[in-house]
Amino acid sequence: MRTAVREVLHLFGMLRACGGLFAASTVVTMLSQLTLVSVSITSVWLTTTLMADPDAGLSLLTGVLFGGVAFHALSLLLEVWWSHEVAYRILHIFRVRIYAAIRRIAPLGLQGRRTGDVASAAMGDAETLEWFYAHTASTAICAVISPALMIGVLCWLVGPIGLVMALACVLLVACPLLLMGVQTRQGIRLRKSLSDLRVTVLDFVHGQRELRSLGMVERQESAILSGTESIQRIKIGQSLRQSVEKACGGILTAIATLVLIVVLTGGVIEGRIAPDILPVAIVLAGMSTAPVISLTGMLARVGEIGACAGRIRGILEVEDPIPAAPEPGLRSRPGERGALNLESVSFAYGDEKVLEDITLAVEPGRSISLVGPSGAGKTTIANLVMRFLDPGEGEVRFNGENLRAVAPDEHRERLALVPQDCHIFAGTVGSNLSLARPEASDAQLWEALERAGLAEMVRRLGGLEARIGDRGANLSGGERQRLGIARAFLRDPELLILDEPLANLDPFLEAEISANMARLRSDRTTVVIAHRLTSIRMAERIIVLNDGRIEASGNHDELLGNPFYRNLLGTQIGDET
Numbered sequence: 001m002r003t004a005v006r007e008v009l010h011l012f013g014m015l016r017a018c019g020g021l022f023a024a025s026t027v028v029t030m031l032s033q034l035t036l037v038s039v040s041i042t043s044v045w046l047t048t049t050l051m052a053d054p055d056a057g058l059s060l061l062t063g064v065l066f067g068g069v070a071f072h073a074l075s076l077l078l079e080v081w082w083s084h085e086v087a088y089r090i091l092h093i094f095r096v097r098i099y100a101a102i103r104r105i106a107p108l109g110l111q112g113r114r115t116g117d118v119a120s121a122a123m124g125d126a127e128t129l130e131w132f133y134a135h136t137a138s139t140a141i142c143a144v145i146s147p148a149l150m151i152g153v154l155c156w157l158v159g160p161i162g163l164v165m166a167l168a169c170v171l172l173v174a175c176p177l178l179l180m181g182v183q184t185r186q187g188i189r190l191r192k193s194l195s196d197l198r199v200t201v202l203d204f205v206h207g208q209r210e211l212r213s214l215g216m217v218e219r220q221e222s223a224i225l226s227g228t229e230s231i232q233r234i235k236i237g238q239s240l241r242q243s244v245e246k247a248c249g250g251i252l253t254a255i256a257t258l259v260l261i262v263v264l265t266g267g268v269i270e271g272r273i274a275p276d277i278l279p280v281a282i283v284l285a286g287m288s289t290a291p292v293i294s295l296t297g298m299l300a301r302v303g304e305i306g307a308c309a310g311r312i313r314g315i316l317e318v319e320d321p322i323p324a325a326p327e328p329g330l331r332s333r334p335g336e337r338g339a340l341n342l343e344s345v346s347f348a349y350g351d352e353k354v355l356e357d358i359t360l361a362v363e364p365g366r367s368i369s370l371v372g373p374s375g376a377g378k379t380t381i382a383n384l385v386m387r388f389l390d391p392g393e394g395e396v397r398f399n400g401e402n403l404r405a406v407a408p409d410e411h412r413e414r415l416a417l418v419p420q421d422c423h424i425f426a427g428t429v430g431s432n433l434s435l436a437r438p439e440a441s442d443a444q445l446w447e448a449l450e451r452a453g454l455a456e457m458v459r460r461l462g463g464l465e466a467r468i469g470d471r472g473a474n475l476s477g478g479e480r481q482r483l484g485i486a487r488a489f490l491r492d493p494e495l496l497i498l499d500e501p502l503a504n505l506d507p508f509l510e511a512e513i514s515a516n517m518a519r520l521r522s523d524r525t526t527v528v529i530a531h532r533l534t535s536i537r538m539a540e541r542i543i544v545l546n547d548g549r550i551e552a553s554g555n556h557d558e559l560l561g562n563p564f565y566r567n568l569l570g571t572q573i574g575d576e577t
Contacts, residue, residue: 006306007305007306007307007309007310007313008132008302008305008306008309010309010313011129011132011133011137011305011309012137014090014093014094014133015086015090015133015137017089017090017093018085018086018089018090021082021085021086021089022086022137022138024078024082025078025079025082025083025085025086025138026138026141026142028075028078028079028082029075029079029083029138029139029142030141030142030145030146031071031075032072032075032076032079033142033146033290033291034146034149035068035071035072035075036072036287037150037283037284037287038068039065039068039069039072040283040287041280041283041284042061042064042065042068043065044279044280044283045061045276045279045280046061046062046065047279048276048279049061049276079138083133083134083135083137083138084134086133086134086137086138087130087131087132087133087134088130090129090133091126091127091129091130091133094126094129094312095126097316098126098312098315098316101315101316101318102315104320104324105318105319105320105321107388108321108383108388108389124191124194124195124198124308125191125308125309125311125312126308126312128304128305128308129305129308129309129312131301131305132298132301132305135298136295136298136305139291139294139295139298140295140298142291143291143292143294143295146288146291147165147166147169147288147289147291147292150165150284150287150288151163151165151166151169151284151288153284154281154284154285154288157277157280157281157284158264158267158273158277158281161260161263161264162260162281162284162285164256164259164260165256165257165260165285165288165289167256168252168253168255168256168257168289169288169289169292171249171252172249172252172253172289172292172293172296173292173295173296173299175245175248175249175252175296176245176296176299176300176302177299179241179244179245180299180302180303182241182303183238183241183300183301183302183303183304184302184303184306184307185303186234186237186238186241186303186304187301187302187303187304187305187306187307187308188303188307189234190231190234190235190238190304190307191304191307191308191311192307193227193230193231193234194231195311196227197224197227197228197231200220200223200224200227201224203220204220204221204224206471207220238300238304241300242300245296245300246296249293249296253289253293256285257282257285257286260281260282260285261282261285264277264278264281264282265278321388321389322387322388322389322390322408323390323404324407324408325407326404326405326406326407327402327404327405328405330401330402330404330405331402332400332401332402332405333397333400333401334400335400336397336399336400337364337399337400338363338364338365338399338494338525339361339362339363339364339397339398339399339400339525340361340362340385340396340397340398340495340525340527341360341361341362341396341397341398342358342359342360342361342381342384342385342394342395342396342397343359343394343395343396343397344357344358344359344393344394344395345357345358345359345381345384345391345393345394345395345396346358346391346392346393346394347377347380347384347389347391347392347393348392353548354375354377354380354548355377355380355381355384355391355548356548356549357394357549358377358381358394358548358549358550359394359550360543360550360553362525362526362527362541363525364525365522365523365524365525366525366526366540366541367521367524367525367526367527367528367538367539367540367541368526368527368528368539368540368541368542368543369528369529369530369535369536369537369538369539369541369542369543370382370527370528370529370530370543370545371530371531371536371542371543371544371545371565371568372544372545372546372551372568373546373568375547376545376546376547376548377545377548378529378545379499379529381527381545382497382499382527382529384396384403385398385415385495385497385527386411386412386415386417386497387403387406387408387411387412390403390404398411398414398495398525399414399494414493414494414495415493415494415495415496415497416436416487416488416491416493416495416496416497417488417497417499418481418484418485418487418488418496418497418498418499418501419484419499420499420500420501421480421481422472422480422481422483422484422487423471424468424471424472424475424480424483424484425468426468426469426470426471427467427468428464428465428466428467428468429449429458429461429463429464429465429466429468429483430442430445430464430465432468432483432487433445433448433449433464433483433486433487433490435487436448436487436488436490436491437490437491437492440490442464444490445464445490446464447489448486448487448489448490449486451486451489451519451520452482452483452485452486452489453482454479454482454483454486457479481501481502484501485501485517485520488520489520493524494524494525495524495525495526495527496520496521496524496525496526496527497526497527497529498517498526498527498528498529498535498538499529500529500530500531500532500535501517501528501535502514502517502532502534502535514534514538517538518538521538526538526539533556533569536556536569537556540555541553541554541555542554542555542556542559542565544559544562544564544565544568546564551564551565552564552565
C-alpha cells in the first residue's frame with residue numbers, strides 16, 4: 001500500500017514540467033464544477049420563485065442561468081483540452097526518458113529483462129499514466145477545494161448541520177483507502193499478467209516455424225488462453241472491489257443526505273429555516289460530494305497506477321553499466337594510432353571472474369580471431385572493445401586512447417559490428433542500410449550492396465524501397481546476414497568487429513563473402529569472434545582463450561600442434577585435411 005501511494009505521489013512531482021498549464025487546467029476544472037452548481041442553484045431558485053409568484057420578473061435570473069450554462073460549457077471545454085495537453089506532454093517526457101534510459105543501459109543493462117516487459121513499460125504502462133494525468137491530478141486538488149467551498153456555503157445557509165456532508169466526503173475517501181492493500185496487490189498482478197501475455201503472444205507470432213515443426217502450436221495457444229483468463233479473473237476481482245467501494249460510498253452519501261433533509265425539513269416546519277432555502281441546500285448537499293466521488297474513481301486505481309509507475313521507474317533508475325562522461329586525466333599514447341590494445345585486463349560479472357590478466361595488441365590495419373569454448377571470454381572482450389563494459393583491472397586502448405577517456409557514443413562512431421544474427425528492422429532495404437550512415441546517397445547504398453553480394457537480390461525485390469518485414473521475416477538467414485555486412489561496408493569504420501559473420505551463409509556464398517570481407521578488413525583493425533574454421537582463418541593472428549586466459553596465439557598452421565586448439569576445432573581440421 002505504502003509503495004503504491006509513494007509512486008503516485010512521485011507522479012505528482014512530474015507536474016512541475018508543465019506547472020503553468022496544470023494550474024490553469026486545475027482552475028478551469030474547479031470553475032466547471034462550481035458553475036455547474038451555480039446553474040443548478042439558479043434553476044432551483046428560478047423554479048421556486050415562479051411557483052411562489054408567477055408574475056415575478058425573472059429576466060435577470062434567466063440571464064444569469066444562460067450565462068452560467070455558457071460559462072460552464074466553456075470551462076468544461078478548456079478543462080478537457082488543457083488536462084489532456086498536460087497528460088500528453090508528460091507522457092512524451094516519460095517516453096523520451098524511457099527510450100533514453102534504454103539507450104543508456106543497453107545492451108547489458110537490459111540483460112535478464114524480457115522484451116515484452118520493456119515494451120509494456122514504454123507503451124502500456126506509460127499509456128495508463130496518461131489516464132492519471134488527464135483525469136486524476138487536477139481532480140484530486142478540486143476534490144478538496146470545491147467541496148469545501150460548497151459545504152462552507154451550506155453551513156452559512158443552514159448552520160453546523162451542513163458539516164454532515166463533510167463527514168460524508170471523508171467516509172467516501174476512506175472506503176477505497178481501507179482496501180488499498182487489496183487493490184495494490186491486484187494492480188501489481190494485473191500489470192505483470194499483461195506483460196506476461198504480451199511476451200507469450202510475441203513468442204507465438206515470431207516462433208510460428210518452430211512451434212509448428214515441434215507440434216507445439218496448441219500448447220502455446222493454451223498458454224495465451226490461460227494468460228487471458230488470468231487477466232480476466234484479476235479484472236473481475238477489481239470490479240467486485242470497486243463495486244463494494246462504490247456501494248459503501250453511495251450508502252454513506254445517501255444516509256448523510258437523508259439526515260440533512262430530515263433536519264432541514266424539520267427546521268422549515270418549525271419556522272427556523274426559510275422554505276426557499278431548502279431546495280438550494282439540498283442541491284448544495286448533493287453536489288458537494290460529486291468531486292469526491294470522481295476522486296474515489298482514481299483512488300480505486302491507485303494500485304494499478306502505482307504498479308505502472310514502479311515498473312517505469314525500474315527502468316529509469318537502472319545504474320549506468322559504464323559512465324557516460326569521459327574520465328579525465330588518463331594518459332594517451334600517440335605511438336599506438338590505429339592500434340587496439342588490451343593491457344593486463346581482468347573482468348568479472350559479480351563474483352564470477354571471466355577474464356584474467358589479458359594482454360594483447362592488434363596493430364593498425366591488422367586482424368585477430370578470438371577462439372575458445374563457450375564461456376572462455378570471447379564476447380566479453382568484444383564488449384570491452386565496444387565499451388559496453390569497462391574492465392575491472394587494466395585498460396583497453398584504441399588509437400592510443402584509454403576508452404575510459406572517450407565518451408562511449410563517440411567511440412562507437414569509429415567502429416562497426418557484424419553480429420552472428422543481424423537484427424533487421426521493419427521498413428525498407430534503404431532504411432535498414434541508412435542506419436549505418438544516414439547521409440549516404442543511393443549510389444553509396446548500392447555500392448555497399450554490391451560489395452556484400454546482395455545487389456541482385458535487392459533488385460529482384462524492387463530496389464531500395466522494397467519493404468522488409470518485422471525482423472526481416474521475408475529474408476533468408478543468409479540475406480539478413482549479408483544486409484548486416486552491407487551496413488559495415490557502408491559505415492567504413494576504423495575498427496571492425498565480426499561475430500561469426502559467415503554463420504548463416506551457405507557454402508556457395510562463403511567464398512564470395514569471405515573475399516568481400518577481406519576487402520572490408522583491408523587497412524582496418526579487426527577483431528573476429530570465430531567458431532568455424534572459415535571465420536578463424538580470416539584473421540592474420542589467432543588468440544586461443546580458455547577459462548578467461550590466453551591459452552595460445554599464432555596463425556592457424558602454427559597452432560595445429562597445440563592439442564587444445566586441435567580439440568577445439570575437432571572434425572573441422574579433419575575435413576580440411
